[in-house]
Amino acid sequence: MIKFVIVEDEKSVQNTVKKVIRKISILNDTEIEVKYYSKYDKDLQKEINEELYRKVYILDIELEGSISGIDIAHKIRENDWDSEIIFITSHDKMFETVYRSILDVFDFIEKFHDMESRLERDLKLIYNQKFDKKMLKIYSRNADLEIYLKNILYITRDKEDRKIIIHTKKVDFKIVSSLNDILEKLDSRFVRTHRGCIVNRDHVVEYKYSNGYFVLSNGKRVDLLSKKYRKEIEK
């Protein structure tokens, strides 16, 4: 079941959103629940704290009172990084990039410009992604690290220290751990390709067993492929 939480104080916008949600749910044949709020209150906080369902928040940025949609998004992201957030706004999208990055906002939709089709497109995308928001969580003395599994390309062992390097699209994280320990925290899409390498199968385009390398979706070639693990990889 998917829960839609809509925070919006204009009735007309509420109705449009309702219409789109109904359409999408019929198309995908899933059970849904829709909740409406007009502003931030205790009930909404309860809703945010509840962790049972996957949620899609559709928030209006400009709300009555002192607490804006962005504040609500902050409150959601205090604990919950699994739910999707979509902002509806009538303002220009000045800080769109900022909030997209820091609050992991799915989309910004303008109220008076093509709102219905944009929302429909977004919801379809969310359905297609199947809420793939699993995270690898590593807590250390200095900092807490959380990475989406879908962002991890591959993991290798560091040559010098007893460390491993987690390669993601943008950042290479060096942490103290072992490949075996980390493999336990990952799901089935990750496999060993070599004594010193774990790979995310979703990102691999090509395996070259004879030459001992595989190619990733971003074009990068990694020379850590062993025939020994072929069975497991092709499972």
Place this chain on the structure above:
Amino acid sequence: MNNILLFIFNYFIVILTMTVLFKTYYQLAKIEQIKNHILEIIMILCSFLEIFIANYLSAIFNCILCLSFFILVEKIFTKKRLSEIVFYNVVIWLFLLLLDMLIMLGFNIVNLIFTFEVNSLIIRPFGTVVMDIFLIWITKSKLVINTIDKIKNYVFNLDVSIINVIVVFIIYFILDAVVFIKLKDRIVIESITFISIILLVLIVRIIFNEINLYNIKKTNQLLIKNNEFYITLIDNYRVFKHNLTSKLIGIKAISSPKASKVINDLIKEYNNSFQTSFDLKDAPSGINGLIYEKIYNFNHQELKISVENKINNDILDIISPRSYNLLCEALGVVLDNALEAAYKSKEKVIYLRFLEEEKTINVLVMNTFEGELEIENIGKLNYTTKKEGHGLGIYSLLNKRKINLKTKIKNNVFTNQITVMKK
């Protein structure tokens, strides 16, 4: 029976004066206005009263010698702050004193009811054993430890000039000692002299204190005015620049090809100069200067900076000047790191959020980053995410009492949360 009553009465007075003494001592820590100085005088008078009684009851002077000895030893052999050592020693000493009083009270009552020798060599050690057991209980009891911790937090969160308190205590102890050594017949003359000396010291101190306070207030007002002026200046400059470019474009349209080359150059120069993508008024005053100063070094428009301020009051009204300094220091270091990292990332996003909670002020600094990151080295001295790594010490901030820094990494977003205790 009369004796018992007299005895209990004596102890009652001692305990009462001690309580008043320490209560005023803590209130003293808040000294800001003249009316609080009256408390100081009351305290001195109370201590005087206590000395009269202590004269024929206990040898506090001895305690003080021991206390200062302990403090000295601890200061030499440990790396603790002097104020903390003094605090813990005073607390322990207080406990000892109270215990001593209670046990002596008990013994003396026993002595008065059943007439046997209390001060004999057999009974005395028994008292010491009881005291030791009590002390062990104190050091183990969670209740006591928690209370002491609470008191400690309370005391240290006040802006005590610890020297101030020490001075008053030293005066008090010297008084005690002198009165104890000189005998009671000349006590009236001496007490008058002492009181007048102390009053003199106090008056001089009050005057200095007030002058200091006045100066600080004036400087603060001046700084706030400067800040406002600075912001309007930047605003004006922005408008001016905008107008200038449009005028230059106007002139360019009617000028010769050679002149238009020069004008092109000028337009380029003005367009490339610094533009803030956020409103400086968004940040709390004072801190906005810091942010501007830091961002100014990254002299280009690519950086997407957004500031959100949820603090409505003047920040100096909420946190103490010391906390404010610490916050600025922390924010400076964190911002330096954040700007450096964000500049190298694709999104180039910096986000600041100022929040006021019940007991704390929270500052959130978030930035995007790219490249290699070694988790174990975050917060270590001389480590930055860039490879050459000149020293930016987040580490030095982590150990401070009034400020707390928490680091989180979520995918390619780096979050630093600075928490500062309110007044």
